[in-house]
Amino acid sequence: MSAFNAEARHESERQNRLCRRYLAGRDKIEDIAVLRVFRGKKLMIVQQRALLTMRCRAQIAAAGATIVGLVSSVGTVLQTLQSGDVDAAIIDVEVDDETLVHLATLLDAMKVPFVFASAAKSNWQGYILSDDRLHLRKIADALLGSPGKSSTLH
Known part of the structure; x- marks a missing residue:
């Protein structure tokens, strides 16, 4: 693992610890059944600016997922992917067009x-990354598929 990749992983782990502290300091955020499809998944967020809020990260963590990287370039995406620890990616639409095309090609x-x-x-009529569970569910379903009847609430 390169020094850069180790540093990026360390920063991601630090952010995940901060998120756990954030969750511990709040009234307990219950297991989010509607977002169970995220459970055990490792997500990479590609952002040009601060897209992922602490509250949004907390919702994703409460659903059982881990953010393995907050990255901003094709090079760092490639390094993160080479580690083999990415199940899905969310790309900020504000990333420049050329980078969007390269990222889409690489991820595909x-x-x-x-x-x-x-x-x-x-x-905006597309996917919205926010702490709204319905928005997160729409992203989860698009990335990982619907969880099926056994994990939905009735």
Whole structure:
């Protein structure tokens, strides 16, 4: 593992610890049944600006997923993918067009499911990365498939 990759992994682990502290300091966020499809998954977030809020990260963590990387370039995406620890990726639509094309090509070639998402915008019709469970469920279903009847609430 390269020094850069080790540093990126260390930063991701630090952010996950902060998230766990954030969750511990709140009224307990219950197991989020509607987001169970995220359980045990490792997600990579590709962002140009701060797309992932602490509250959104907390929702993803409460669902049982881990954010393995907050990355901003094709090179760091490739290094993260080479570690083999990525189940799916969420790409910020604000990333420049050339990088979006390179990322889509790379992720598709490596058979890593991905979606393009935006911070909550009233005029955005695509995926929205926010702490809203319905928005997160839409992303989870697109990335990993619907969890099936056994894990839905009735």
